[in-house]
Amino acid sequence: MNPGTWEGTHQPRVSHLPTEPPVNARDLWPIAYPWIIGSAPFAVLSYFLLWYVPPFGRGRFLWYIFFYGLFSTLLTCYQVPYSTLTMFLSCDLKERNKATVFRMTMQAIGTVVGVAVQGQIVAENHISHHCFERNMSSYFIVNSTGISKLFNGNTSNQHTLESILEMRELYIIASGAVGSIYLFCMIILLVGVRERDDPYTKKSEKPIPFLKGTKLVLRYSPYLKLTASFLFISMAIKVLEGNFALFCTYAANLQYHYQNIVLVILVTAVMIVPFWQFFLQRFGKKIAVYLGTIWLIPFLFLMASLPNNLIVAYVAGASSGLSFASFFLLPWSMLPDVIDAFRLEKPQIKGLETIFCSFYVFFTKLANGVSMGLSALSLHFAGYKTGACVQPQSVAFTLKLLVAALPVGLIIIGLIIFRFYPITEDIRMRNELALEELRQNVHIGGQSLKNVENAS
Secondary structure, three states, X not given: OOHHHHHHHHHHHHHHHHHOOOOOHHHHOOOOHHHHHHHHHHHHHHHHHHOOOOOOOOOHHHHHHHHHHHHHHHHHHHHHHHHHOHHHHOXXXXXXXHXXXXXXXXXHHHHHHHHHHHHHHHHHHHOOOOOOOOEOOOOOOEOOOOOOEOOOOOOOOOOOHHHHHHHHHHHHHHHHHHHHHHHHHHHHHHHHOOOOOOOOOOOOOOOOOHHHHHHHHHOOHHHHHHHHHHHHHHHHXXXXXXXXXXXXXXXXXXXXXXXXXXXXXXXXXXXXXXXXXXXXXXXXXXXXXXXXXXOHHXXXXXXXXXXXXXXXXXXXXXXXXXXXXXXXHHHHHHHHHHHHHHHHHOOOOOOOHHHHHHHHHHHHHHHHHHHHHHHHHHHHHHOOOOOEOOOOHHHHHHHHHHHHHHHHHHHHHHHHHHOOOOOOHHHHHHHHHHHHHHHHHHHHHHHHHHHHHHHO
């Protein structure tokens, strides 16, 4: 089952539900909080059950399919309202940008923590099971954002019953640890964040119907150009992520350093995110996209050209963290600009923020699914054999293409599309001033209506 398929099919519709509260419920509850509270605990439970091995033999496949679908749905019910909260924290664009920087920095730190916690817990069971002669298997741990994968080395499939039971126990402990962190973060969100009402529309205005809102969003030219460009760029990153462990194993002979290289990339990305915030404020978001994306290209070719050089691998990993930091920040930093531009063109329309965010995430899931399918198909035709210690030379060559040539080609296509993205820094500043004027008019109109009602 392709992990992006289920999420892509249900996400757009689920995402619109937070904008459809019951009558007068908006005055009692914020839009996002009921969905976050109602989904996060059950998402943690379903994640825990994904790592639990049921006692029955038959039907295990259906067990994991069911709980994976449930986990994906609940995660969507949490992720979309959470992502949309940025639009309701402040009317000031600078404050929203700072909130986006902080959110993506914490997300990157959370990824590092998740990789470290779960990876270190389960890695203990794999240390003594190395494939020296015939059998090799790689185990991947994929976190909820889909950014990191941990490769736990070559493991023999000749496990004893004791080691299998120990392995099951370790994965249960690791999933419980990650779930606890998830719940702790949810509590911090509920206690420390307060959303504000829509400052650009009157409270009496009702949200637009889902199908009509979807048509408006998908026909909005700046949004289509932005999402299309980042679709190809995200696909390049997903292809690189999905094949990097195999590249280190079969093409670079760096399988024992893979976890460390991944941590170097993520830690560097976390440290560099504030730099990108300063850069985009000083030089603009479009220049930041070009620089952050193009920066990755030479290091991909360097790693593919010198695959067996450990120093080159660490240098390329640390340098790539600069680009990964831009991928964390810039897409979500530019989406509010598109939503603000849409507000100015259609000020009478309310409640489409979640649709903008959901399809943004949907195209990321689509990129993940397409990249996985493309990678699997390429390796199949190259002669890849699952579990084999030694792969044909064609597999090593294909892996070099998948971590260098193909991502570079997709990045170039994405940047060509991004060239036509119309919201420049000048337009963004004009929109900010126009929105301030619009908000003042709505506020004055609301006060006048309230005074008339009091007088009568």
